[in-house]
Amino acid sequence: MNSVIYMDNNATTRVDPEVLQEMMPYLSDYYGNPSSMHTFGGQVGGKIRKARQQVAALLGCEPDEIIFTSCGTESNNAAILGTLSIVPHKRTVITTRVEHPAVLSPCRSLEQHGYRIVELSVDKQGVLDLAELESAITEDTAIVSVMYANNETGVIFPIEKIASMCKAKGVTFHTDAVQAAGKIPLNLKLSNIDMLSLSGHKLHAPKGIGVLYVRRGTRLSPYLLGGHQENNRRGGTENVPGIIALGKACEIAMRYLDDENTRVRALRDKLEAQILATCTDCMVNGDADNRLPNTLNISFEYIEGESILMMMDRFGICASSGSACTSGSLEPSHVLRAMGVPFTAAHGSIRFSLSRYNTEQEVDYVAEKLPPIINRLRELSPFAAKK
């Protein structure tokens, strides 16, 4: 276990031991159904209420604005599809080319069903053109969905500005904040965001629990029909241990927001500086000034990201190339392609994503092991040789 150097926290995170401890009794002794009439089940309901408050505190919203879901993907689907069925005459969805597949796939499926999907592009830094977004919004626009922070590059979009723009135009705005929650401060009370998604396993809770925040007064048609759970907004018996775990994880995330922005940011910056100083022909992808504090996406020209990963794996170093969801295909990342990263560089991109569990020794270790790997692969590369 200790031999693993885990720098793939945008893919998933370690469950915090305090979170695990909090949820364990609800996997063993307290197995009641919160909807039951008896005290045994009822006591579980109290814990769910507490978890809802803990999540609301992290987001700066009201507990009744929180809907527990099964994952970030479900939250995104529910937000988009649940809004469309409220305004069936509006047939346009606006999003971006760099969204996670959990937004892009439902949008592309909608396109098959006659919807018009506007996918906004980004510039070389991964930055959106707000004027383009504003002019894309029309009478026909049902929803705008733009991610808070990009999972591959860490680039943070000006979500508050976009939310205000949408509000002024009377269009529902949703943001996929799966990568932002727990890493940067959020305060929904002071914002014009209508809906926001987050996922437990990206912030040190287990897999299989997510949240959809829905601002009071925002109309949304329930997309999972069943029992009366979640105030009739999402049927299905609650994932009690997951909900309790997520509540605890949000409480802890609040305590660590400062650490993320200082210590974790410094570790990421150190890793970046060391790699740039020791490796040739590499470049950082994404707007360095508007980036999550934990994420470093870096391209090594003329070599394959997968080969770098395999060689780092021998040293127990975990990172990712492109996006975990698209790996297995030979296509370079859709995010880097949208940014116009040259083909040779997009193929050799690596994402390091840190967490509060990383240490300076780990950063030093990676910075020491990486340059010989890059040099070795370049020696073997037919593309580098032609240079």
Ligand SMILES: *Cc1c(COP(=O)(O)O)cnc(C)c1O
């Ligand atoms: C991981 C991720 C998701 C999907 O969340 P799941 O809980 O794994 O379904 C959605 N959006 C972004 C930006 C992500 O990083």
